[in-house]
Amino acid sequence: MSHPKEYEFQAEMKQLLHLIVHSLYTHPEIFLRELISNASDALNKIRFRQLTDTDVLDPDAPLEIKIEVDKEKKQFSIEDSGIGMTEEDLIYRLGTVASSGTLEFLKQVKKQNQTVDGNLIGQFGVGFYSVFMVTDEIIVETRHADTDSKGLRWTSKGEGTFTIEEIDKPTRGTKIMFTLKDDHQEFAEDWRVKNIIKKYSNFVDFPISVNGENVNRVQALWHKSKDEIKEEELNEFYKFVSNDYEDPLGHLQLDLEGVVNFKALIFVPSHAPMTLFKEDLEKSLHLYSNKVMIQEHCVDLLPEYLRFVRGVVDTEDLPLNVSRETVQNSPVMAKIKKTLTTKILGMLEEWAKEDNAKYEKFYQNFGPMFKLGVNTDFANRDKIIDLLRFETTKTEKGHYTSLKDYVSRMKPDQKEIYYLSGEHREVIERNPNLEYFKKNDIEVLLLTDPGDVFIVPGINEYDKKPIQSIEKADLDLKPDDDAAEETLNENLSKSLIEVFKETLGDKVADVIPSKRLVDSAVTLVSGKDALDPQMERMMKMMDQSFIAPKKVLEVNMRHPLIKNLSRLNMADSKDPRLRNTILQLFEGALLIDDNLNSPAEFVSRMTELLVEATK
Numbered sequence: 001m002s003h004p005k006e007y008e009f010q011a012e013m014k015q016l017l018h019l020i021v022h023s024l025y026t027h028p029e030i031f032l033r034e035l036i037s038n039a040s041d042a043l044n045k046i047r048f049r050q051l052t053d054t055d056v057l058d059p060d061a062p063l064e065i066k067i068e069v070d071k072e073k074k075q076f077s078i079e080d081s082g083i084g085m086t087e088e089d090l091i092y093r094l095g096t097v098a099s100s101g102t103l104e105f106l107k108q109v110k111k112q113n114q115t116v117d118g119n120l121i122g123q124f125g126v127g128f129y130s131v132f133m134v135t136d137e138i139i140v141e142t143r144h145a146d147t148d149s150k151g152l153r154w155t156s157k158g159e160g161t162f163t164i165e166e167i168d169k170p171t172r173g174t175k176i177m178f179t180l181k182d183d184h185q186e187f188a189e190d191w192r193v194k195n196i197i198k199k200y201s202n203f204v205d206f207p208i209s210v211n212g213e214n215v216n217r218v219q220a221l222w223h224k225s226k227d228e229i230k231e232e233e234l235n236e237f238y239k240f241v242s243n244d245y246e247d248p249l250g251h252l253q254l255d256l257e258g259v260v261n262f263k264a265l266i267f268v269p270s271h272a273p274m275t276l277f278k279e280d281l282e283k284s285l286h287l288y289s290n291k292v293m294i295q296e297h298c299v300d301l302l303p304e305y306l307r308f309v310r311g312v313v314d315t316e317d318l319p320l321n322v323s324r325e326t327v328q329n330s331p332v333m334a335k336i337k338k339t340l341t342t343k344i345l346g347m348l349e350e351w352a353k354e355d356n357a358k359y360e361k362f363y364q365n366f367g368p369m370f371k372l373g374v375n376t377d378f379a380n381r382d383k384i385i386d387l388l389r390f391e392t393t394k395t396e397k398g399h400y401t402s403l404k405d406y407v408s409r410m411k412p413d414q415k416e417i418y419y420l421s422g423e424h425r426e427v428i429e430r431n432p433n434l435e436y437f438k439k440n441d442i443e444v445l446l447l448t449d450p451g452d453v454f455i456v457p458g459i460n461e462y463d464k465k466p467i468q469s470i471e472k473a474d475l476d477l478k479p480d481d482d483a484a485e486e487t488l489n490e491n492l493s494k495s496l497i498e499v500f501k502e503t504l505g506d507k508v509a510d511v512i513p514s515k516r517l518v519d520s521a522v523t524l525v526s527g528k529d530a531l532d533p534q535m536e537r538m539m540k541m542m543d544q545s546f547i548a549p550k551k552v553l554e555v556n557m558r559h560p561l562i563k564n565l566s567r568l569n570m571a572d573s574k575d576p577r578l579r580n581t582i583l584q585l586f587e588g589a590l591l592i593d594d595n596l597n598s599p600a601e602f603v604s605r606m607t608e609l610l611v612e613a614t615k
């Protein structure tokens with residue numbers, strides 16, 4: 001026996017503990033789900049190890065979870081016969097913020113500066129410490145499954161330190177004990193505890209008892225037939241496998257026999273996690289081999305762009321005692337992945353056809369991840385392209401159209417599919433490049449998701465119609481019917497364009513008369529071989545030293561201001577007002593493009609011009 005040794009929590013852990021104790025009030029009961037989930041993980045681990053290794057402590061101990069509550073003493077304990085913890089585990093796994101998501105979580109909480117829903121805690125994998133919502137001190141007694149392990153006691157008041165000492169503990173596994181705070185003594189009532197278990201942990205693979213009475217039904221739901229499963233059970237099961245608190249958007253149950261045999265029960269969540277790409281790439285489907293879990297998050301079961309789905313896959317085609325590496329390289333896995341992908345895409349196609357509201361909800365939440373499949377899954381590329389959705393100048397904000405529907409609405413003489421990208425719809429809609437399209441009632445896709453600019457230009461064409469950014473200089477637009485008569489004649493145009501070129505020098509790639517402007521005097525467009533402007537903005541954000549290629553300035557030859565400039569030009573091409581106005585127009589266009597670097601200069605020149613105008 002040794003003296004208790006004291007350890008300090010890492011800084012993030014302290015922060016997290018503070019938050020748990022002081023900000024999380026809404027769902028204190030989730031501590032129970034977290035404890036059961038950890039016990040279940042530990043039992044899964046020993047079950048998996050015992051498949052190949054019989055040399056463990058207590059080899060015949062039943063795999064189960066026992067909860068004891070004492071209403072009088074306000075005490076709670078939970079014990080499992082799982083893998084247990086070594087001293088190292090206690091220090092480095094229990095005392096550490098493990099997942100990257102947790103730090104993200106902390107940041108979000110700080111930013112929002114508000115009470116956090118306790119449910120979020122589970123999603124971010126800070127499970128164990130949720131117990132500090134209901135108690136002031138936790139005691140953990142544990143012994144690892146290795147035969148030469150020692151019994152250990154870990155205690156903490158959650159205030160920055162914890163202690164570890166050796167104890168006498170003959171049995172394998174972990175027991176967690178604490179006394180409930182006065183305002184949480186309900187969790188020492190056995191009916192209350194049983195209800196919570198039914199709500200959150202009904203599908204745990206191991207028997208759970210409360211004061212000696214069994215509570216859950218141990219069953220593999222995915223082994224039941226479709227009509228045997230109730231909607232309610234499905235929702236419950238989804239919440240159990242995903243740690244989510246909302247019902248799923250939809251599900252898919254598969255029972256396949258043939259080239260590859262597997263059963264699957266998978267779900268599309270109804271909302272995206274806070275950190276979509278981060279979290280969903282770490283998480284995935286649970287992999288079972290004949291009802292025994294062999295991997296908690298088997299990322300090899302799904303391509304990245306579908307990693308938002310949750311659920312289980314159970315196959316008899318994999319040997320139970322496989323290592324992670326064998327799973328990864330197994331042809332069985334490749335076959336399951338291929339089949340799952342096809343089935344999931346099929347489900348989405350069906351939603352898109354039968355239930356647009358559902359599909360839009362899916363797309364709002366997971367579209368940013370899903371669409372990346374266009375660039376990565378060549379076998380299914382066309383299917384995915386058909387499943388893409390876009391806001392357009394003819395859809396309401398938050399509603400979408402498919403490329404197919406866009407094409408069906410194209411004007412008889414329209415040969416191209418047009419798009420315009422930007423950060424927000426409101427910003428895009430003010431882009432002067434849209435004027436021609438608005439006036440002529442031509443639909444334009446509005447790309448607001450940053451991912452779009454990696455996808456859409458690469459699609460090149462759909463249904464043999466080229467896909468074109470309307471910010472490119474080489475658009476082949478038919479002039480407006482009423483354009484010719486209002487426009488400056490060719491000589492005047494040419495002469496004025498020369499002045500523009502002289503004034504702007506190497507600030508622009510070229511200056512040309514515009515076919516697309518209606519109400520604005522000038523606009524900047526990309527040269528023929530330039531990147532999409534939104535892509536350029538992103539490059540600039542990622543790389544400060546990135547220098548965007550120069551743009552082409554288009555000038556609206558029927559705009560009253562341009563006509564005034566032409567008059568000034570005729571009278572005296574050296575008139576300083578001419579030069580100042582040209583610079584101002586150019587910088588205004590930069591401003592709209594979000595590319596103006598010297599607003600001070602812009603404003604002082606504007607003031608000068610206004611003084612002149614109001615004289």
Ligand code: ADP
Nearest residue numbers: 038039042084085093094125126127128129174
């Ligand atoms: P997570 O479960 O997401 O890893 P937790 O905070 O719930 O995060 O648990 C932290 C770690 O503590 C676990 O990963 C595990 O290593 C260890 N642990 C917690 N409870 C148990 C238990 N009952 N048996 C064995 N190890 C446990």
Ligand code: MG
Nearest residue numbers: 037038127128
């Ligand atoms: Mg946990």
